[in-house]
Amino acid sequence: MRKLVQPQGLPSPFKPTSKAGKSHPHESATRQVQGQARYIDDMPEPQGLLYGAVGISTITHGLITSMDLSAVRSFPGVVDVVTLDDVPGHTDIGAVFEGDPLLADGKVLFQGQPLFAVAATSIDAARKATQLAKVEYESLDACLSVKQARAENKTVRPVHVNLNGDPDTVLASAKNTLKGHASVGGQEHMYLEGQISLAIPEEDDRISVFASSQHPSEVQKLVAEVLDIPLNKVIVDMRRMGGGFGGKESQAAQWSCIAALLASRTGKAVKMRVPRMQDMQATGKRHPFENFYHVAFDDTGLIQAADIDVSGNCGYSPDLSDGIVDRAMFHADNAYFMGDVRVTGHRWMTNTVSHTAFRGFGGPQGMVAAEAMLDGIARKLGEDPLIIRKRNLYQDKARNVTPYGMEVEHNLIGDLIARLEESSHYWKRREEIKAYNAKSQILKKGLALTPLKFGISFTAQHLNQAGALLHIYTDGSLQISHGGTEMGQGLHTKIAQICANEFGIPVEHVEVTSTRTDKVPNTSPTAASSGTDLNGKAAQNACLSIKQRLAEFAAELTGGKAEDVVFDNQQVISGDQSWPFAEFIQKAYFARISLSSTGFYKTPKIYYDRATGTGRPFFYFAYGASVSEVTVDTLTGEYCVNQVDILHDVGNSINPALDKGQIEGGFIQGMGWLTTEELKWDAKGKLISNNPATYKIPAIGDTPPVFNVDLYPRANDEDSIYHSKAVGEPPLMLAISVWCAIKDALSSIGDYKVDPKLDTPATPEKVLMAAMALQQELGA
């Protein structure tokens, strides 16, 4: 077992009985492997259930001049057909800002936009009926790229700037400067379970909604607003998602609202399950970005100033784009101190689907700019990129303030890289690869180590709060509800481990319920990697308040002190008395002690002042680094990843197996984003990579044959839950080393003197084109 370094010499917070701090299977694993874990489409269907479907636009931008739905209505099995006119309440379901009509509002804003919805007695009837709509349009010019939006000045939100010092002056007078550009592709979430919701009308105007959503409270609010009823009449229940990755943060709500609308009109339960191709057409993706940089550096490659411009393609509406572009800005430095620096973030409007949250929330796109820059500097100086990267890392005392004015405390990155450099034999392999490339005519190997520093907290301060509700029943079993949602990441498992740890009982004695808006109200989305940080603390807080009551009771019985009472090993111990936990709970019940409590948590220390573009938006940073080795075929551009070594910082791991799962899974997902996952729209704005046959996420053969993942042995210095660190998003960005390794392989063609221009995703085609461009440049 690795030896953890604890801050301030704290002892390990984990008790052996609870299995906290140990690898423990996912709470649903046994059910998942038997097909017994229920997703919404697997729930027993309510009597008289109707099935929903939507009809979508076939043009990209324009006015709807007529919509004849008579054939849809008369299709056998169809019970109801609705358009925006049938919405009794709010018609806009924008998450943060207005701009997202539930169904098209007389205008088409992107191709694939839902225009109307149908409820029918079978899913087949509902879907087939939608094909019979006769819709006429008057097409308008569409804005289809960041470039065009820039030229036409179309934005969904105003520009925002972080400025530190005077980069213009430094850049103007610097000896070495470099300008560059990187197009960064978007990414389809491809959660294996598509968007789905089941709405069940209850008495009067009340309604229950089962939603595959990362944000049940927002679904509750929007359903209430659409139906024009108060929030207390809507209950949203969310047991598990078949993957979310951000795609079900804001954009799951639409399907629930449509189901609820149809249900409230028909008085029947309605299930809205979106077919894969529509899901891919009608829901937002990771934002494509265009990033530009201008950097000044000294002869050793030390960055003196940088002017970085990140431009998010937001699609037709704001959705969450403000926060996403902010986070891209907050990560355009990655782990590097850039001296005098300006980071500008644009939010461009295009007639594509509204791009949305995706693991990393803009951070990855920003980080690619930083790494592109570092590669560029290294090549210009003829140095190994790792040397330049290390030279520019944030330091402890000086050179430790980010472009947004936050001091980087408890910086682990230097030591972390040093360890990984050694364990991955970076320098030995570098020599071997150079020797190989010198001899190999067609195949070229590449190696890259990239660091990661990712800020943890929602950048919207109010979201950094969480609630929990804990009950202890008279047999000593616990039931905990909290505001976070389970999408595979293992949040519920960790919450159960936390509760078990607090009471010193086996984790099996803790049941985590589905996430319900009537158990824990006003919750934040499960996003920003914050699930365990926020909800774990809230759950612990609930545990502590019951423990306090129990401890006082025990002390009363023994005449001891409440603060000396110990909960461990399934015992409640006060002085030399002890009771089995379940027995003690019975005693407490008879003594009329409340065995139920809420818990609450809000993250300390964080703030951000938009006016000045400065603050401390993050409670702490999570660190990591990865080394990737690739082989590239310069005849076809095909490549493979031979080996990956990762060292990642999760603080005190509450569950090492689950954390490792997040790291590996995040890495492969990031690798897909940067390599084979290519979103393509045709010239008219239609998404043509609209199914898994044309949009290729990594398959099993893409997993590197050598894949070493280790956890960095140090507890979080901040007071997070058990001094652990968030792990949901950060590992995705470790995959940037794959992109850099491909560039490294290509760079060998020019004896490592030229930085190949390689936009992402680096498909075999792009790699071949980059190789050829390089050969031409050298030949010329």
Next chain:
Amino acid sequence: MISFMLNNTVEQITDEQADTTLLNYLRERRKLTGTKEGCASGDCGACTVVLAELSPKQDKLHYRSVNSCVTMLSALEGKQLITVEHLADGKTLHPVQQAMIDEHGSQCGFCTPGFVMSMFALYHEEKQPDRTEVQHALSGNLCRCTGYRPIIDATLKACGNKQDDQFSRQETQTVQTLTQLQASAEKGLAELFMPTSRDELTRLRQQYPEARLVAGSTDLALEITQQWKTLPQLISLTRVEELLAVVEDDTGLTLGAAVPLTDATDALLRHSPELAELIERFASHPIRNQATLGGNVANASPIGDMPPVLLALDAVIHVDNGSARRQIPAREFFTGYRQTQLGADEWIEAIHFPKRKANSLLRAYKVSKRHEDDISAVCAVFLLELENGVISKLRTGFGGVAATPVSANDAEQQLRGLTLADKHTSQLGQSLLYNAFNPIDDVRATAQYRKLVCQNLWQRLWLEQQGSIDIRVVNHA
């Protein structure tokens, strides 16, 4: 009536529509919701189930993983359908399930039932798989959460220590039951016909001229699940004896049109071992378990992977309409975008691959964005006959570069008579192939990339003949 075993019980289906997919049957009709729908297009594997069928000698069971979302009910006839709900033996999980838990192979769990079923089918293969074989067996299952490492480990672990499970213990019983099912006279449904002979097929085609033919259904089902078409009548070819023959003789290999690719692989590789990579990268393992050569050729997609092979090997397509048989050279078969010489009343009976010359050299290359289970951006197949190092004959087939599968006629002519080892042969071939076609830009690649790849694949072939230089990022078989 379709008779089969659903897990351990014998069942009959009598009243389903012809175009009901197996996945919808399970989830909607039988409320067996353990099997998931992730895409309904055969791409994700969440819907994987296993069909156990009698071995050719009828004494054992063969376990075949299939994508239930693109499987028609006719595929069930006489087989045991095993679903994820049934793997555990009472409270004891199947070893593949237990290994998935122990290795933390599930996160969101939505892909898990599908993986478990693919693992289960592999568990019942005779040999103990290595990592590569595990990847092949699971090539049709996507997981968006785990990054696959724990799933690979779980599979290696479970299959590294195989023990009898409830299925092997009941094998004799199951074989008996399935044998009895074969006796039942009536097969198929009211509008899902399952002829077993040429005569029967002929009659059905005359009687139901509107009925669509279906073999492995891996293309056809997409019309139902993706385009939401209604296909009221289907004639399944998978039991027609004449379409199932595999004949290897002095003239070459004649492969029945309705033989699933998995079952045809051995014979194909005996004929042309160089096809190993292309076959391995044709769709995914569960798709190949159903997809047929006949379907691939009849579908006439310009991006199909077998037509280029047929072109390069000068294969001959045997077609039939029940009264007259014709033999059409592959080179004349594809007439336009998704158009062939096949008459409205005809079907493909078999494909004949003439015997290879001893001095022939075959190369079949597939270039796609993703290595596994992807459609070719370019598929290129070259057959060279060599005499003393001189190219005496060159045959080619390409996919992804034109509206039909095509040959590079100019290159075939102009490279003939040249010494393969000459640098000039490489250069001339490259420029001929770069200019051979006018491909289009689409979601998979640009026209320019396709042209370059055609050119460079010739260079690859040429370099491969130069001896020991590293040329492939992934090595095959």
